[in-house]
Structure formats: C-alpha cells, structure tokens
Amino acid sequence: MKDLNEPYSALLGLDDSWRVEDVDLDLLGNQGAIRLSHVGGGSLTCPDCEAACPAPEWTWRQLDTLQFKTELRARVPRSRCAKCGVKTIAVPWSGKHSRFTLLLEAFAVEVLQACTNLSRASCLLGLSWDAVHTIIKRAVDRGLSRRKLDDIKHVGLDEKSFGKGHNHVSVMTDSDDRRVLEVVPERTTTAADSLWKTLTQSQRSKIASVSMDMWAAFMTSADKNAPNAEIVHDKFHVAKYxxxxxxxxxxxxxxxxxxxxxxxxxxxxxxxxxxxxxxxxDRHARLALLQEQDLRTSRARAIKEHFRWFWDYTYAGNAKKFFDRWFGWARRSQLDPVKRVAATLKRHLAGLLSYFRHRVTNATTEGFNSRIQSIKSAARGFRNFANYRTCILFYCGKLQLNP
Known part of the structure; x- marks a missing residue:
C-alpha cells in the first residue's frame, strides 16, 4: 500500500531522515504493519575506524489503527567495531531500549491511571501482563528521574502487608504533598534506614517532623537519619490501639x-x-441499652472515647494536663488491656505532645491504604516485591509519568 508516506509521516511525527516505505494490512488477522526506512540506509560507519554493521529489523507496538493491531517495523542504522562497540541512532517514535512507541506508552499510562485494575487495563490495551508491567516500570523510572525532593518538611512512616502471612513492607510518604516517596521490604530498622536514603543528607536535615506509630524500629531509624526532626505519634494508630x-x-x-x-x-x-x-x-439505640448495664466493655469504651478530647487542645501544656487526668482514670480502671495501652501512651508521651507543634498525622499514608489494597486485589496479589513497589509508586507517587 503505497503513497502513504506523507499522511503517516505526519501522524507519526517523523523527521526528514525517515519515511514510510509501505503499509501491510492483514484484514483476516485484524492487524497491520507500517514499514519505515531510514533515508541514509540501514547501516552506519564508525567515524574512527569506518567499520559498518548491517541493521536487523526491529518491531514496535503502536496504537491501534481503526481497531487494527498496529506495529512499526524498521531497520535502525547502527555501527559496530571492536574499539567503539555497537552504536545505534535514536528513533523519534520510541524511547531507548523500548519496543513500544511513545504514543502507545502515553496512552497506556492514561488508561492505567484511570483504570487501576491491571488485569482489565491489560485486556483493554490488548497487551500482555508482562508488557503492561514493562510500561509501568518505564513510566516510574521516568517519574523518579524527574522528581523534586528539596522542599519536604514533614514525612510519614508506616507499614503495609505484602503477600501471605506476616510479610510487611515499609512506606515513606510526603505528608504535605500527599505522595508516596519510597517502599522497601520488611519493617526493620535496616528497612527504615533504606527509606531515608531516598533523601540526601541535606534534604533530611530540613525535615521538621516524622509521623509514625510507636514501632521501635521506625523511631530508632528516624532519630539516626533525621536528627533535626521531631517524632509525632499518629493519632490514627493511637485510636487503633x-x-x-x-x-x-x-x-x-x-x-x-x-x-x-x-x-x-x-x-x-x-x-x-x-x-x-x-x-x-438503630445501632445507637442498641448501644444505649447495653450501656445501661454495668459492663466492663462499656467502661473501656468510655475511656477510649474520652481520649479523643486530647487532640482538640491547642497547646501541649494543656494537653499534658488532660493526659495526666486520663491516665489516672485508665490506670484505676482494673481493665488490663486498657491499662497496658495507657502505659504505652505514657512511655511515648513526648511523641504525642509533638502533635501540637506540627499538627501532622499519617492521614496521607492511611488514605493510601484503600488504594494500595485495590492495587493488590486487582492484580490478584503480588508475589514479586519489585512489581508491588513499582505499582505503588505509579499510582501513589504523583510522578510525571508520560514520555
């Protein structure tokens, strides 16, 4: 199918060094191939030794054309010699080492961002699972190379489940910009130290607060890696305890x-x-009836509910006075689980009072929980941590993903 050079060249954004040689259509197979050729031929000579190397034909997956699966095919000029190695020219329609066109990658990123369900997105795009993950990985790599981290003041540390059993990953978030910064396996001090490597020493020195639960590994790592930051114990985790x-x-x-x-x-x-x-x-009425009985559970709930007032104070001094009164009540409650939690909060009171200086929580990280869970469910779980990390950064990292 000839005489298509001008319209297809315009559609593909080709420069003068490339032309459309032919278009092959397979109507029964519902697919087509656009064959491109370099004006200068299929091989180059090394400028030093003048060695030449014939170019094999490469194939790139392109956006479908009128529902026809479409590929680009071309022999990309290259040279090879013992001194200089293999040198291949860049093509205008695809990134380095990619077998997808830039147009397809950009469209796939939009579909994946809108869809979230990787299996459905794969079906809609007509791409294999591996192809979709390759596009996601390339997009995340691009985004990380463009990301700015200089003005971060407040970060959050949290853990998420990964796979079956008691496997976890540790997550660092930018509390102000509401984005995931990094994900690493496990929830140890070493894992938390790895998270801090996302930031340079200069960037870490500017961190004012680190929001987290009372996990010792996170606290130890924060003290070591962000010495100027205050630890703020997250009120969502306190409510959970x-x-x-x-x-x-x-x-x-x-x-x-x-x-x-x-x-x-x-x-x-x-x-x-x-x-x-x-x-x-209805539930409120049933709870009211239960509270009329002299139940230990009712007393425990009253202590839990009363602690919510702690977060409403404006100044740390007043909040501490409230805590001291609340702690005395909890300690005298004769409810061992409540007394244990109260003792834990007492040991970490400094981190609780830091809230009133910074007013930060792990709400950003907690807000990602449902998103991350939907990623896991839509992908039927992840056996490979690298894929899990890449998908979290793709959907929750606020990265500039387009090619």
Whole structure:
C-alpha cells in the first residue's frame, strides 16, 4: 500500500531522515504493519575506524489503527567495531531500549491511571501482563528521574502487608504533598534506614517532623537519619490501639458472661468500636441499652472515647494536663488491656505532645491504604516485591509519568 508516506509521516511525527516505505494490512488477522526506512540506509560507519554493521529489523507496538493491531517495523542504522562497540541512532517514535512507541506508552499510562485494575487495563490495551508491567516500570523510572525532593518538611512512616502471612513492607510518604516517596521490604530498622536514603543528607536535615506509630524500629531509624526532626505519634494508630484494647475487654467479658448463660455482647463488636457520630439510629439505640448495664466493655469504651478530647487542645501544656487526668482514670480502671495501652501512651508521651507543634498525622499514608489494597486485589496479589513497589509508586507517587 503505497503513497502513504506523507499522511503517516505526519501522524507519526517523523523527521526528514525517515519515511514510510509501505503499509501491510492483514484484514483476516485484524492487524497491520507500517514499514519505515531510514533515508541514509540501514547501516552506519564508525567515524574512527569506518567499520559498518548491517541493521536487523526491529518491531514496535503502536496504537491501534481503526481497531487494527498496529506495529512499526524498521531497520535502525547502527555501527559496530571492536574499539567503539555497537552504536545505534535514536528513533523519534520510541524511547531507548523500548519496543513500544511513545504514543502507545502515553496512552497506556492514561488508561492505567484511570483504570487501576491491571488485569482489565491489560485486556483493554490488548497487551500482555508482562508488557503492561514493562510500561509501568518505564513510566516510574521516568517519574523518579524527574522528581523534586528539596522542599519536604514533614514525612510519614508506616507499614503495609505484602503477600501471605506476616510479610510487611515499609512506606515513606510526603505528608504535605500527599505522595508516596519510597517502599522497601520488611519493617526493620535496616528497612527504615533504606527509606531515608531516598533523601540526601541535606534534604533530611530540613525535615521538621516524622509521623509514625510507636514501632521501635521506625523511631530508632528516624532519630539516626533525621536528627533535626521531631517524632509525632499518629493519632490514627493511637485510636487503633485503644480500639483493640476495648475489643479485648469485650471478648473476655463475653466469654465470662456466656459461661453464666448471659449473652448481651453477642454480635456487638462494631457497636463498641465505632465513634458515636458514625452509628446509625438503630445501632445507637442498641448501644444505649447495653450501656445501661454495668459492663466492663462499656467502661473501656468510655475511656477510649474520652481520649479523643486530647487532640482538640491547642497547646501541649494543656494537653499534658488532660493526659495526666486520663491516665489516672485508665490506670484505676482494673481493665488490663486498657491499662497496658495507657502505659504505652505514657512511655511515648513526648511523641504525642509533638502533635501540637506540627499538627501532622499519617492521614496521607492511611488514605493510601484503600488504594494500595485495590492495587493488590486487582492484580490478584503480588508475589514479586519489585512489581508491588513499582505499582505503588505509579499510582501513589504523583510522578510525571508520560514520555
């Protein structure tokens, strides 16, 4: 199919050194191939030794044309000699070492960003799973090379599950810009140290706060790698610890009452864990009836709910006075799970009070939880950590991904 050089050259953005030689259509196979040729031929000579090397034909996947699977084919001029090695010219339609055109990569990035579900995106693009991951990896590499990290003031550290069992990954986020900075396997001090290598020593010296839970490995690493930063213990994790304490009290009390033939706590787990404003009318009424009984679980929940006032103070001094009163109440509660959490909070009080100087939380990281979970589910889990990391950065890194 001749006489297509001008329109296809314009569509492909070719310069004067390339021309469309032919277009082959396979109507039954629903595919086509655009054959390109270099005006100067298929081989180059080395400027030093004048050695030449014939060029093999390469193929690139292009955007579909009218629903026809489309490929570009060309012999890319190159030279080879013992002194200089192999030298290949750059082509205007594709990146280095890629077998996809820039147009296809850009479109695939848009589809993947909009779709999230990797399996469905792969089907829509007509590409294999491996091809999609190759495009994602190239996009992330581009984005990381363009990323700016100079003005980061507040970061967050958190862990996420990976695979089956008790495998975890550690995640660093930029709290202000709401983006994931890095992901590494495990949640050890060594893993956290690896996260800090994302930033230069100069950049780390400018970090004002690090939001995290009370995991010792993260605290040790932050003290070592960001000595000018204050550790801020995240209120979402504090709420989680208190909620777990309430649930332990409920389970223990439920077992004891059940032995006596009384089961008022059956099916009530969510009632005790939800904040009052998040309960619908029916659940609120049922909780009110349970609270009329002299239940240990009710006392545990009251202690948990009362601690929420801690975060409403403006000044750290007033917050500390509140904590001291709350701690005395929790310690006298005779509820062992509550007393253990209260003791933990007491040991980490400095990190709790740091909140009032920086007003930062791990809300950014917590907000990524559902996104990361959807990535795992859509990809039917990840056995390969490198692919998991790449996808998290692709969807949550706010990177400039387009070629």
């Amino acid at each position: 208190l909620g777990e304490a309430v649930d332990k009290v409920r389970r223990s009390e439920h077992r004891a009452l059940k032995k006596e033939g009384d089961e008022p706590l059956t099916g009530s787990r969510q009632l005790w864990l939800y904040n009052a404003e998040n309960l619908d009318e």
